[in-house]
Amino acid sequence: MNGNKAPRKAGGAAAVAPKKPPSLRQKAKALYRQAILDAAERIFATQGIRGARIQDIAKLAGMSVGTVYNHFAQKEEIVVALITEREKELREAFACQPHDPQNFTEAFRIRHERVIQLIRTHKDFFSFALYEGIFESELVPSASMFSTHSADEHERFDRAMEDLLEQGGREGAVAPTDVVRLKRYHVGAMRGVLMGAMKDPSRDVVEEGLAAVELFLRAVRPNAKGIPLPDIV
Amino acid sequence: MNGNKAPRKAGGAAAVAPKKPPSLRQKAKALYRQAILDAAERIFATQGIRGARIQDIAKLAGMSVGTVYNHFAQKEEIVVALITEREKELREAFACQPHDPQNFTEAFRIRHERVIQLIRTHKDFFSFALYEGIFESELVPSASMFSTHSADEHERFDRAMEDLLEQGGREGAVAPTDVVRLKRYHVGAMRGVLMGAMKDPSRDVVEEGLAAVELFLRAVRPNAKGIPLPDIV
Amino acid sequence: MNGNKAPRKAGGAAAVAPKKPPSLRQKAKALYRQAILDAAERIFATQGIRGARIQDIAKLAGMSVGTVYNHFAQKEEIVVALITEREKELREAFACQPHDPQNFTEAFRIRHERVIQLIRTHKDFFSFALYEGIFESELVPSASMFSTHSADEHERFDRAMEDLLEQGGREGAVAPTDVVRLKRYHVGAMRGVLMGAMKDPSRDVVEEGLAAVELFLRAVRPNAKGIPLPDIV
Amino acid sequence: MNGNKAPRKAGGAAAVAPKKPPSLRQKAKALYRQAILDAAERIFATQGIRGARIQDIAKLAGMSVGTVYNHFAQKEEIVVALITEREKELREAFACQPHDPQNFTEAFRIRHERVIQLIRTHKDFFSFALYEGIFESELVPSASMFSTHSADEHERFDRAMEDLLEQGGREGAVAPTDVVRLKRYHVGAMRGVLMGAMKDPSRDVVEEGLAAVELFLRAVRPNAKGIPLPDIV
DNA sequence: AATGAATGAGACTTCATTCAT
DNA sequence: TATGAATGAAGTCTCATTCAT
Numbered sequence: 001m002n003g004n005k006a007p008r009k010a011g012g013a014a015a016v017a018p019k020k021p022p023s024l025r026q027k028a029k030a031l032y033r034q035a036i037l038d039a040a041e042r043i044f045a046t047q048g049i050r051g052a053r054i055q056d057i058a059k060l061a062g063m064s065v066g067t068v069y070n071h072f073a074q075k076e077e078i079v080v081a082l083i084t085e086r087e088k089e090l091r092e093a094f095a096c097q098p099h100d101p102q103n104f105t106e107a108f109r110i111r112h113e114r115v116i117q118l119i120r121t122h123k124d125f126f127s128f129a130l131y132e133g134i135f136e137s138e139l140v141p142s143a144s145m146f147s148t149h150s151a152d153e154h155e156r157f158d159r160a161m162e163d164l165l166e167q168g169g170r171e172g173a174v175a176p177t178d179v180v181r182l183k184r185y186h187v188g189a190m191r192g193v194l195m196g197a198m199k200d201p202s203r204d205v206v207e208e209g210l211a212a213v214e215l216f217l218r219a220v221r222p223n224a225k226g227i228p229l230p231d232i233v
Numbered sequence: 234m235n236g237n238k239a240p241r242k243a244g245g246a247a248a249v250a251p252k253k254p255p256s257l258r259q260k261a262k263a264l265y266r267q268a269i270l271d272a273a274e275r276i277f278a279t280q281g282i283r284g285a286r287i288q289d290i291a292k293l294a295g296m297s298v299g300t301v302y303n304h305f306a307q308k309e310e311i312v313v314a315l316i317t318e319r320e321k322e323l324r325e326a327f328a329c330q331p332h333d334p335q336n337f338t339e340a341f342r343i344r345h346e347r348v349i350q351l352i353r354t355h356k357d358f359f360s361f362a363l364y365e366g367i368f369e370s371e372l373v374p375s376a377s378m379f380s381t382h383s384a385d386e387h388e389r390f391d392r393a394m395e396d397l398l399e400q401g402g403r404e405g406a407v408a409p410t411d412v413v414r415l416k417r418y419h420v421g422a423m424r425g426v427l428m429g430a431m432k433d434p435s436r437d438v439v440e441e442g443l444a445a446v447e448l449f450l451r452a453v454r455p456n457a458k459g460i461p462l463p464d465i466v
Numbered sequence: 467m468n469g470n471k472a473p474r475k476a477g478g479a480a481a482v483a484p485k486k487p488p489s490l491r492q493k494a495k496a497l498y499r500q501a502i503l504d505a506a507e508r509i510f511a512t513q514g515i516r517g518a519r520i521q522d523i524a525k526l527a528g529m530s531v532g533t534v535y536n537h538f539a540q541k542e543e544i545v546v547a548l549i550t551e552r553e554k555e556l557r558e559a560f561a562c563q564p565h566d567p568q569n570f571t572e573a574f575r576i577r578h579e580r581v582i583q584l585i586r587t588h589k590d591f592f593s594f595a596l597y598e599g600i601f602e603s604e605l606v607p608s609a610s611m612f613s614t615h616s617a618d619e620h621e622r623f624d625r626a627m628e629d630l631l632e633q634g635g636r637e638g639a640v641a642p643t644d645v646v647r648l649k650r651y652h653v654g655a656m657r658g659v660l661m662g663a664m665k666d667p668s669r670d671v672v673e674e675g676l677a678a679v680e681l682f683l684r685a686v687r688p689n690a691k692g693i694p695l696p697d698i699v
Numbered sequence: 700m701n702g703n704k705a706p707r708k709a710g711g712a713a714a715v716a717p718k719k720p721p722s723l724r725q726k727a728k729a730l731y732r733q734a735i736l737d738a739a740e741r742i743f744a745t746q747g748i749r750g751a752r753i754q755d756i757a758k759l760a761g762m763s764v765g766t767v768y769n770h771f772a773q774k775e776e777i778v779v780a781l782i783t784e785r786e787k788e789l790r791e792a793f794a795c796q797p798h799d800p801q802n803f804t805e806a807f808r809i810r811h812e813r814v815i816q817l818i819r820t821h822k823d824f825f826s827f828a829l830y831e832g833i834f835e836s837e838l839v840p841s842a843s844m845f846s847t848h849s850a851d852e853h854e855r856f857d858r859a860m861e862d863l864l865e866q867g868g869r870e871g872a873v874a875p876t877d878v879v880r881l882k883r884y885h886v887g888a889m890r891g892v893l894m895g896a897m898k899d900p901s902r903d904v905v906e907e908g909l910a911a912v913e914l915f916l917r918a919v920r921p922n923a924k925g926i927p928l929p930d931i932v
Numbered sequence: 933a934a935t936g937a938a939t940g941a942g943a944c945t946t947c948a949t950t951c952a953t
Numbered sequence: 954t955a956t957g958a959a960t961g962a963a964g965t966c967t968c969a970t971t972c973a974t
Contacts, residue, residue: 024953025957032958050283053943064960069945071958136425178444181436184429185422185445192421193414203414211411212418219452261933287969297935299972308969490974491936498937516749519964530939535966537937644910647902650895651888651911658887659880669880677877678884685918727954753948763956765951774948 033071035061037085040078045124049079049132083134086125090135090157093118094164104173108164109213112190116209119194123205127198130191136184161187168220175222186216266304268294270318273311278357282312316367319358323368323390326351327397337406341397342446345423349442352427356438360431363424394420401453408455419449499537501527503551506544511590515545515598549600552591556601556623559584560630570639574630575679578656582675585660589671593664596657627653634686641688652682732770734760736784739777744823748778782833785824789834789856792817793863803872807863808912811889815908818893822904826897829890860886867919874921885915 039061043052054075058065072078093114100107119126129135135157162183168174174182190212197208255263272294276285287308291298305311326347333340352359362368368390394416401407407415423445430441505527509518520541524531538544559580566573585592595601601623628649634640640648656678663674721729738760742751753774757764771777792813799806818825828834834856860882867873873881889911896907 029958048283050281054945055943065945066947066960066962067958070960073945075944136428181426181429181441181444182448184425185448186425188425188428189418189422192417192419192424195421196414196417208414211414215415215418215452218454219448221451258933265933286967291936298937298970299935300933302970303933306970495937514749516747520966521964531966532939532941532968533937536939539966541965647892647895647907647910648914650891651914652891654891654894655884655888658883658885658890661887662880662883674880677880681881681884681918684920685914687917752946757957764949764958765956766954768949769954772949 029071032061032063032067035063036068036071036078037082040082041122041124044079044082045128048128082125083129086122086129087135087157089118089122090115091160094157094160104168104171105217108168108173108217109210111164112213113206113210116194116206119209120205123198127195130195136187136191158183158187172222174220177220182220185219189216262304265296265300266314268296269301269304269311270315273315274355274357277312277315278361281361315358316362319355319362320368320390322351322355323348324393327390327393337401337404338450341401341450342443344397345446346439346443349427349439352442353438356431360428363428368420391416391420405455407453410453415453418452422449495537498527498529498533501529502534502537502544503548506548507588507590510545510548510594514594548591549595552588552595553601553623555584555588556581557626560623560626570634570637571683574634574639574683575676577630578679579672579676582660582672585675586671589664593661596661601653624649624653638688640686643686648686651685655682728770731762731766732780734762735767735770735777736781739781740821740823743778743781744827747827781824782828785821785828786834786856788817788821789814790859793856793859803867803870804916807867807916808909810863811912812905812909815893815905818908819904822897826894829894834886857882857886871921873919876919881919884918888915 036057039057040052042060043057047053047056052075054068055065057078058068061068068078072081094111096107096111100110119130162179165174165179165182165186169176169179190209193208193212194205197203197205269290272290273285275293276290280286280289285308287298287301290311291301294301301311305314327344329340329344333343352363395412398407398412398415398419402409402412423442426441426445427438430436430438502523505523506518508526509523513519513522518541520531520534523544524534527534534544538547560577562573562577566576585596628645631640631645631648631652635642635645656675659674659678660671663669663671735756738756739751741759742756746752746755751774753767754764756777757767760767767777771780793810795806795810799809818829861878864873864878864881864885868875868878889908892907892911893904896902896904
């Protein structure tokens with residue numbers, strides 16, 4: 001019936017608002033947004049989240065208070081945006097990638113290395129995020145400003161770690177034990193070592209982090225006699 | 234009658250501060266002080282330190298705001314007093330006691346068990362103190378209200394843990410490695426597991442804590458070939 | 467057995483917390499509260515409700531902003547308290563009193579006179595309250611800060627006026643007509659005349675108000691032929 | 700052809716400002732202006748004048764905030780323009796027209812009917828203008844944003860009403876009395892009835908308004924004995 | 933010493949107005 | 954000229970601390 005298909009393509013394209021390059025204005029907007037997030041990251045790292053004043057964030061970002069509010073309706077939105085963004089990066093870094101080794105232990109190392117690199121890159125953010133325990137979702141007090149940052153259980157870094165540990169158990173690389181406790185143990189330990197390294201100028205974050213990974217692997221490695229991990233006894 | 238009463242009254246008490254039992258007034262004062270600290274503990278646990286209002290502490294302690302200020306000049310003093318007191322208890326629990334085994338591994342278990350018991354007894358306090366990382370002295374941001382709580386390096390729990398780990402190294406029960414990192418690893422891991430257990434009604438804090446201790450012992454146990462711990466490689 | 471009856475009296479008194487004269491503190495509290503309301507009345511009259519700043523009210527009341535907030539949690543509460551109190555006075559002034567004449571017309575005059583006296587006494591309040599139409603409950607925009615001041619329909623001055631007009635109708639002193647419209651007419655007219663008089667130094671509020679009452683009585687007086695009021699035609 | 704073209708271009712237009720039809724640009728400008736005024740009317744009716752945000756007006760008018768400011772230097776100018784324009788319409792509607800009856804009572808009815816129709820047509824505007832008492836010039840608080848809207852006493856609707864009532868007095872159709880008070884009475888009453896009708900969906904604005912006019916005429920009609928109106932006594 | 937109201941600095945947020953594109 | 958983001962003054966409300974009783 002209808003011979004002309006050209007319009008169809010265009011129509012489809014328009015409907016989905018596809019690759020149209022961002023306008024100047026959109027770019028500028030994104031720049032401001034990013035500047036605010038960057039400044040907030042710094043201020044949060046120094047003052048903590050509650051102690052951070054919008055005014056300080058604005059000043060550090062080189063703009064007025066009003067402008068901050070043009071981009072984020074409330075202080076809390078900044079926190080949530082920041083966390084959400086970084087948690088996404090964190091999950092991506094931790095996710096299994098095409099060329100990752102099949103072997104659990106090797107995969108564990110590689111995936112952790114990517115995470116540690118990310119953390120080093122965003123020291124400011126992670127120094128307060130780890131401090132506040134943002135990615136240890138169970139530990140965050142409900143009064144906290146960021147307790148609501150991620151509604152979806154499955155989008156948490158937390159959860160991805162449990163999955164990996166379970167895989168290790170199935171492969172026999174991790175002695176049988178309670179995965180939730182193991183995750184708490186490991187995430188807590190990484191937090192301790194990485195935060196220590198970040199504050200300690202004589203340490204390299206990556207090196208320290210990798211060493212902690214090895215400690216963990218030693219801790220969970222099944223022994224010859226197949227004795228399960230402690231609490232199972 | 235009595236020719237020398239003057240010295241007795243003032244000189245004696247002031248100069249040597251002997252064991253004179255506390256007066257009624259002193260006892261009452263101590264009661265107030267304790268009530269404030271107890272209330273603060275609860276409020277801090279719920280609202281965080283910054284979020285805690287003196288008014289709420291006073292109400293929970295059953296007294297007026299003014300009275301709180303008669304005992305502590307500033308909010309910060311409450312925080313410091315609380316932390317200092319608990320840290321003292323923590324160090325005492327962790328300290329080597331007369332009947333503790335000589336053997337490192339056994340001593341490690343026993344001393345940790347005492348600490349874990351203390352933490353369970355003061356869930357309120359430790360749930361925010363661990364959250365805020367108060368005993369991981371290096372990790373506390375300098376803007377924090379309790380960054381100044383303990384001027385003396387040697388009075389920190391922190392330090393006692395390092396000492397114990399060093400002892401383990403000397404005894405050959407801990408593979409040779411960087412003690413500071415090891416402490417960060419272990420304290421972080423304990424924090425993760427204990428906080429998780431405190432929030433999770435289905436877990437027993439002591440049981441979880443002891444399991445974490447075992448994990449740690451596995452991680453640091455020297456292997457047959459005397460291969461040192463990872464980062465030393 | 468027990469000869470002393472004094473305690474009984476006291477005990478009973480304590481249980482019901484009856485006439486115990488207000489403590490000094492309660493009196494002081496009431497004074498502050500009243501000072502705030504008085505100041506607010508003045509500021510509202512000058513600046514309007516939205517235009518009134520808590521700071522100005524505090525300054526006029528001779529206290530700090532914080533103190534105002536110790537007595538009223540929000541600006542809106544001041545408004546509501548003020549209106550509620552005055553509306554109560556207004557209803558009381560308008561209410562039928564023991565020695566009021568039975569005759570509708572005379573009662574109408576007397577009761578209005580009391581109301582007008584009250585309005586003159588509280589010029590400040592009524593100059594903005596009438597301006598904002600606070601007692602013409604139907605007219606207040608819902609976005610208004612005081613739209614919620616009186617939840618109970620029957621507690622409104624508004625309603626009392628309708629009742630009186632209905633009585634007039636039953637007695638034949640008011641030609642039959644729509645009472646709601648009549649009330650709107652009369653309240654609007656009184657508002658116009660009274661506000662005009664309050665702003666106009668050459669006029670006496672009471673005199674003007676009474677004249678308006680007479681105009682109204684003329685308007686509604688049934689004519690000889692029993693012709694009903696206009697809209698009924 | 701035409702020897703004198705220079706004068707035509709500039710001199711003519713500037714000097715005498717003849718009837719040259721509005722240029723396209725002028726027309727466009729007028730359209731914007733009107734769109735802003737229309738939007739403002741709606742927003743003012745909903746939010747009150749102080750509560751109205753330029754941003755909302757702009758959005759409703761389908762343009763940007765900047766454009767609004769290209770047409771009106773300040774928020775207040777919008778208010779004044781709106782009021783001035785409507786007051787002009789109001790005066791025109793109220794003005795004596797060629798075919799109006801000579802008889803006072805009839806003229807009063809006709810002229811009021813025109814006014815009431817206008818009010819119904821511009822419910823949005825009049826619902827806040829009456830609420831704010833804009834046309835009862837004496838009543839507007841000096842802090843009000845529109846207190847300055849009309850510098851010229853003789854351009855006020857207010858004044859025209861007084862004139863009409865005076866005419867009624869001269870003709871003997873209105874019992875002798877204080878005209879200013881009478882005006883306040885009448886305008887207030889109309890305001891009450893009309894606003895009530897505008898908020899009350901079951902009422903027709905015109906019908907209610909006309910009924911109020913009749914009430915007023917009854918109130919002021921001289922009685923047989925020529926007794927003057929109340930306050931003159 | 934206990935009380936609890938008073939104080940006021942300071943935080944968050946809104947919005948009229950300006951300005952670069 | 955239209956646009957809409959940037960600006961910052963100003964308002965509301967909170968809460969640590971002081972103080973009179």
